[in-house]
Amino acid sequence: MELAERVGAWVREREPELVAELAAWIAQPSVSRTGEGMSGAVAHGVELLRRSGLTPEVVETGGWPALVGTAPGPPGAPHVLVYGHYDVQPAGPLHEWVTPPFQPDVRDGRMYGRGTGDNKGQHLAQLLGLRALRELGGLPCRVTVLLDGEEEIGSPNLAKALRQLEKPDLVVWSDGPVHESGRASVVLGVRGVLAFELRARGASGALHSGNWGGVAPNPAWRLVHVLGTMRSPDGRVLIDGFADAVEPLSPGERSALAALPVDVPRVLAEIGVTGMEPPAGLGFYERLTGPTFTVNSLTCEDAGEHRTVIPHVAVAKCDMRLVGGQRAADVAAAIRAHLDRHAPDVEFVPGAAMEPSRTLPETPWTQAVLRGAREGLGEEPLLVPALGGSLPIAPFTDELDVPCYGVPLANVDECNHAPNENLVLDWFRRGIVAAATVQHAIAEVGR
The missing domain is CATH 3.40.630.10 (Zn peptidases)
Structure with missing residues (x-):
């Protein structure tokens, strides 16, 4: 037997x-x-x-x-x-x-x-x-x-x-x-993961957007512009050094990915969307084996009241998924260096990481x-x-x-x-x- x-x-x-x-x-x-x-x-x-x-x-x-x-x-x-x-x-x-x-x-x-x-x-x-x-x-x-x-x-x-x-x-x-x-x-x-926050600060407290609009710096706009320097509309991560250590897929990995079954239109329909995230030209599973940069949430510290104010703190919570060759500490260092060049006033707060x-x-x-x-x-x-x-x-x-x-x-x-x-x-x-x-x-x- x-x-x-x-x-x-x-x-x-x-x-x-x-x-x-x-x-x-x-x-x-x-x-x-x-x-x-x-x-x-x-x-x-x-x-x-x-x-x-x-x-x-x-x-x-x-x-x-x-x-x-x-x-x-x-x-x-x-x-x-x-x-x-x-x-x-x-x-x-x-x-x-x-x-x-x-x-x-x-x-x-x-x-x-x-x-x-x-x-x-x-x-x-x-x-x-x-x-x-x-x-x-x-x-x-x-x-x-x-x-x-x-x-x-x-x-x-x-x-x-x-x-x-x-x-x-x-x-x-x-x-x-x-x-x-x-x-x-x-x-x-x-894949590994690096979670982090980007925090932009303005005045010492929230300000009336009519009395102070156009005068007081708005950290929310500051944060949006900083994020725009970090990833392009076509999906490329613009942080120098972010993906330098990524190891290319081996022939065996590419063959295994090609053999995985997936009905892309059905999968997308189930989550209520019609297309995949840029960049174009990547297969469904190839995307799940590559590094990513995700904005998890964007918010201002306004106690959830959404008043007509200029906020004093804006926060982006983000994560990056990492692949073979990358290390969380190296990616964090690349983010810090990017902020030093483009937005030294924006704070980088690293969170949980897994290689x-x-x-x-x-x-x-x-x-x-x-x-x-x-x-x-x-x-x-x-x-x-x-x-x-x-x-x-x-x-x-x-x-x-x-x-x-x-x-x-x-x-x-x-x-x-x-x-x-x-x-x-x-x-x-x-x-x-x-x-x-x-x-x-x-x-x-x-x-």
């Missing part, structure tokens, strides 16, 4: 207890932003690692601890690090939840609750895949599981935790939804991960060169200098970060099988 069939039978025989194990994990709050339930979550997570045949350790980082589980494999077997995170987002508006966020409920084949898809259900599937392998004959690879306690607040101490671990051969992570088409996918990278991560399709482990995912999930996965969004994967590719592979195990409509977060239990069951078959496929390459 093939491994996928054996693990599938193992899952079917234990399905009620596996779903109950997921429900118990969801019922344990673990909100890193507020601290709600975090100490209980540490104890719960350690026990999950132990039950999956791993030797658990609580790794102190100066913030919420990382939970690490290790298990030896056969001599000479590849060393695989499996990454997930045990912290979750705050519940948000409770009245928008059909059932309470930390009281998991199964409806129509889905489990609802905070953390079901992001990320407890996905890393539990990985742990259960390891448990199945252990009970069915043993682990084919040496394994380290790292559960981050701070992913939802930007993983500020992840690199510190990694420095306390042995270097693996590769990293496998399961987070985020599958491809928007509903198909399984293997993800090779993520990009890139693994090339040409990397030797890629075909093994694709093969293992196909065998376990029962369908050909799409190869996604990079997610448009950001995850804290860069410490692995930068600090450890190893390739990273994402195998998402959550449905497209998981509602992560939103009320009524959910996980389709069929993805959970198939994810357990895929976790096992990916390990096996990696081991075959290492022999």
